[in-house]
Amino acid sequence: MTAPEGVRATALLTTYARAQESARQDRLFDDPWARLFVAEATAFTGAGLPRIAMARDDGISPLWRAFSSYFAVRTPFYDERVRRAVAAGVRQVVLLGASMDTRAYRLGLPGDTTVFELDGASVLDFKNGVLIRHGAEPTCRRVPVPVELREDWATPLREAGFRPGEPVLWLAEGVLMYFTAEESDRLAATVTDLSGTGARLLTEYPARQVDEETMTRRATDEAERISAMMMAALVRSGPDTGPEEWLRRFGWAAEVTDIAAELRRHGREVPDVFADSADRVPVWLIEAVLRG
Numbered sequence: 298m299t300a301p302e303g304v305r306a307t308a309l310l311t312t313y314a315r316a317q318e319s320a321r322q323d324r325l326f327d328d329p330w331a332r333l334f335v336a337e338a339t340a341f342t343g344a345g346l347p348r349i350a351m352a353r354d355d356g357i358s359p360l361w362r363a364f365s366s367y368f369a370v371r372t373p374f375y376d377e378r379v380r381r382a383v384a385a386g387v388r389q390v391v392l393l394g395a396s397m398d399t400r401a402y403r404l405g406l407p408g409d410t411t412v413f414e415l416d417g418a419s420v421l422d423f424k425n426g427v428l429i430r431h432g433a434e435p436t437c438r439r440v441p442v443p444v445e446l447r448e449d450w451a452t453p454l455r456e457a458g459f460r461p462g463e464p465v466l467w468l469a470e471g472v473l474m475y476f477t478a479e480e481s482d483r484l485a486a487t488v489t490d491l492s493g494t495g496a497r498l499l500t501e502y503p504a505r506q507v508d509e510e511t512m513t514r515r516a517t518d519e520a521e522r523i524s525a526m527m528m529a530a531l532v533r534s535g536p537d538t539g540p541e542e543w544l545r546r547f548g549w550a551a552e553v554t555d556i557a558a559e560l561r562r563h564g565r566e567v568p569d570v571f572a573d574s575a576d577r578v579p580v581w582l583i584e585a586v587l588r589g
Contacts, residue, residue, distance in 0.1 A: 305420070315331035317365055473501070495589075553581050556580040
């Protein structure tokens with residue numbers, strides 16, 4: 298089975314990075330389903346991982362090393378905070394743009410926790426098919442909710458059993474960099490309307506838009522260059538200011554770190570695109586709490 302058209306290239310690139318990280322001896326997490334998603338999306342039957350545009354398993358691409366380190370290291374940042382919230386009593390976790398996320402399966406969340414997975418119908422259908430065929434069983438209650446995040450998603454979420462105002466953790470992983478400032482504000486406003494005091498929000502976005510030249514100059518061949526151009530074309534402005542100020546407008550208090558700091562915390566190399574230099578593009582990692 299191959300992935301339907303609606304399964305976006307960005308979803309496969311993120312999943313590819315998770316599969317690579319899971320294969321490392323010093324891995325930061327283990328996602329045994331990531332490789333299955335990649336294999337079925339590409340009809341690949343060999344060992345290792347097939348090349349998908351800029352994603353490659355040979356270790357020679359500076360461009361892919363930068364992207365894969367970003368995709369991989371944000372995963373434990375979110376994992377740790379999801380576990381912490383659930384340990385503190387949160388029993389609703391909402392994944393905004395769930396893509397191939399498998400936290401309902403791999404984090405050992407308790408059975409009375411509900412993970413709502415919001416994404417396009419084709420993405421969720423593909424994902425569900427792979428998980429079912431391989432006998433994957435979530436440890437908690439998992440509720441796929443087919444929606445488009447640029448449209449009304451609050452109504453389908455309520456209809457799926459979400460309880461507004463009750464303790465909740467929202468996770469928008471790899472979403473805001475593809476949104477305009479207006480779309481980002483609309484998402485934040487909806488999340489706020491559905492939340493009560495003490496609700497938690499996890500997300501990330503770059504400090505400035507990544508331009509095509511910054512990405513393509515690191516390409517080692519034409520396939521990488523084209524892939525980088527396609528990625529750059531998808532990126533939007535995201536929120537129009539820094540995380541603390543942006544979320545304060547909606548009543549949230551944010552704590553912020555960035556990808557470079559997380560890479561250093563885990564003893565990983567910091568690619569030059571995230572390092573302290575004139576053309577650095579810091580990606581903020583954000584944990585926020587809704588104030589009373």
